[in-house]
């Protein structure tokens with residue numbers, strides 16, 4: 001077990017003295033190896049708050065999060081008896097807004113910051129930077145640029161590169177594909193899949209794109225109003241009636257299949273996973 | 287009548303990064319156009335030039351028949367609302383309420399009207415319960431909703447949405463699209479910058495940028511089918527059209543299926 005949430009509640013303090021409860025009684029276990037998890041749920045349901053607990057960026061108000069054997073509770077001092085640095089390296093978190101992560105004067109410095117902080121030599125960190133920048137679809141020239149003078153999608157790519165360079169054991173990405181062009185989205189999802197398959201690492205992705213969930217995930221978590229309301233397989237999720245209640249949607253391939261069935265007044269004998277599968281089914285009936 | 291005319295526009299950042307080269311584009315009054323293109327193709331740069339936040343190296347922009355320059359920029363900005371790609375760049379106030387009010391205050395709305403509009407528009411984007419909150423203490427999607435409300439409330443003739451729905455949940459996204467259809471009907475000119483083909487099909491015309499140049503510009507129906515252009519600009523073919531291509535390649539033709547797939551790709 002890499003990460004374990006036990007009865008986690010979390011409230012944001014507010015300036016008017018009231019507290020806002022963003023996580024309600026979360027129980028959750030994340031395996032160290034081999035999971036490809038997508039985390040979904042409506043706007044404001046608590047997804048970003050949940051993943052910030054996974055590398056002890058925030059501490060639960062009540063309950064506990066155990067990360068690689070280290071128990072984080074409300075009174076766990078930020079520094080002091082518990083060293084959080086090793087946790088941060090093992091669980092790499094990419095923020096929803098790349099701007100929160102970029103701060104150095106060049107892209108290179110930004111990317112090598114993490115690895116160097118965790119004891120990688122300058123030379124090796126630079127080597128890693130040259131690798132990862134290519135992996136996120138930017139050429140080496142970008143290393144010299146200022147991270148602030150980039151387009152939105154380019155910033156996103158650099159912020160992902162920075163975490164990849166840390167080579168964490170678990171990769172947690174908060175909406176990594178929002179703002180990416182479709183090719184960039186597909187390339188990066190393929191990259192995360194490769195990391196998951198070849199290195200047998202666990203990857204957790206927050207997304208609003210149901211196609212990503214259906215195509216890539218082995219497990220899907222659904223948040224709704226601060227509660228974890230679903231933890232299971234994507235195929236089962238999309239056949240339940242809760243999709244609407246939770247402000248989700250069905251993947252395009254399912255909706256096209258249903259529409260074709262309805263409008264042609266036929267019934268296919270299976271639910272295709274890809275457009276190529278659907279093609280084979282359609283070919284048979286026309 | 288063209289409400290926006292862009293002629294031979296070029297722009298580079300710090301004289302070295304050529305972000306736009308010889309862009310020509312006109313937008314008709316009341317039209318809805320989508321601008322698509324790979325990351326770094328120049329979409330946001332173009333939007334910032336249109337509202338005069340950046341100054342072109344060469345070429346010109348006319349808004350409502352008036353050339354954009356230092357004298358006219360103030361008046362022109364009153365006609366254009368823009369929802370920035372990063373909502374944080376739009377927030378200046380201490381509370382959500384202040385932020386929705388900000389644009390209206392700049393346009394010198396009456397105080398009573400501002401109060402009324404804050405209510406109306408925060409409700410439209412489902413953020414009425416958050417008016418007293420700090421904008422920075424919102425979730426990503428909530429920030430985008432507030433940014434959209436503030437711009438809609440200004441009721442400008444032209445509105446530019448720069449990836450304004452990129453972090454919204456499916457329902458939120460759909461409701462913003464419905465709302466854009468509504469304001470378009472009321473005569474507002476809309477420019478949406480997006481990577482989402484399903485959003486782009488709703489607009490009248492599509493413009494594709496690649497490496498700072500306009501490489502395609504036409505009726506949505508025509509662009510949708512232009513496989514080569516889409517491919518070469520990091521965009522995607524919609525799923526129903528992909529299926530149609532597979533059928534075509536296999537020499538299978540069925541008019542009924544073809545028609546259904548076309549309707550589906552248009553979101554109908």
Ligand SMILES: Nc1ncnc2c1ncn2[C@@H]1O[C@H](COP(=O)(O)OP(=O)(O)OP(=O)(O)O)[C@@H](O)[C@H]1O
Pocket residue numbers: 012013020022041042043044045046047048049050096223422423424425426427428453
């Ligand atoms: N710093 C903060 N202070 C107070 N409340 C906050 C803060 N950050 C988030 N919240 C509130 O907590 C709730 C959960 O926010 P969170 O960012 O976890 O949502 P999310 O599921 O990631 O949403 P989105 O899809 O919009 O990014 C929201 O209602 C939000 O307004």
Ligand SMILES: Nc1ncnc2c1ncn2[C@@H]1O[C@H](COP(=O)(O)OP(=O)(O)OP(=O)(O)O)[C@@H](O)[C@H]1O
Pocket residue numbers: 148149150151152153154179181299300303304305323324325326327328329330331332371
């Ligand atoms: N402030 C800046 N200084 C220097 N170069 C910049 C700046 N902002 C953007 N650029 C560069 O200009 C080009 C166009 O950027 P722009 O932000 O217009 O792209 P975009 O089409 O909006 O991309 P995205 O889809 O990623 O938002 C890119 O190559 C980018 O690196």
Ligand SMILES: [Mg+2]
Pocket residue numbers: 047048049096174425426427
């Ligand atoms: Mg979030």
Ligand SMILES: [Mg+2]
Pocket residue numbers: 151152153329330331371448
């Ligand atoms: Mg942009």
